[in-house]
Amino acid sequence: RPFWGWLNAVFNKVDYERIEAVGPDRAASEWLLRCGALVRYQGYQKWQKDYNGLPTGPLGKYKIEAINATESCIMYRGFDYLDGLEHVTEIKLQKCIYIQDACLQRLSETKNLQKSLLQLRIISCGNVTDKGIIALHRLTNLEYLYLSDLPGIREKETTVRVLQQALPNLELELDLE
Secondary structure, eight states: OHHHHHHHHHHTOOOHHHHHHHOHHHHHHHHHHHTTOEEEETTOOSOBOOGGGOOOSSTTOOOEEEEEOTTOOOOGGGGGGGTTOOOOOEEEEESOTTOBHHHHHHHHHOHHHHHHOOEEEEESOTBOOHHHHHHGGGOTTOOEEEEESOTTOOOHHHHHHHHHHHOTTOEEEEEOO
């Protein structure tokens, strides 16, 4: 495990010069694909999954609209890549072993995501607890939240109540046992 942890830390290291050079969407795309996630761009139906097949063209042409991080190695260290993304409406975190409460807190504090994010799915992320889910209350435009197979959720009723009070328009779907 130590080697993979080291390698994942390398994948998640933020290159601020790269963000400046190619723009936030391209830099975030590179990070996400390196870590095994998929991205979908505004105006496109197809998911981008091949790092070597990233579209070229004028800087800023391709805006990330959706992120599918299923079984990816994204971790807190790389979340600075999300700061400049202005068009992300949906994120799926499924079987992400490095996603923990601090990641969800960081996600919910990202100003652009507070404005744009409408749908979030968190599935089978074993390091997520009630604290991380409650932190999502800052995502004030969130319309849909799906939570499934999260053994770290121990106070389901309290967590749901806090979220529903903070986000009265949120459609919350739970598959927690």
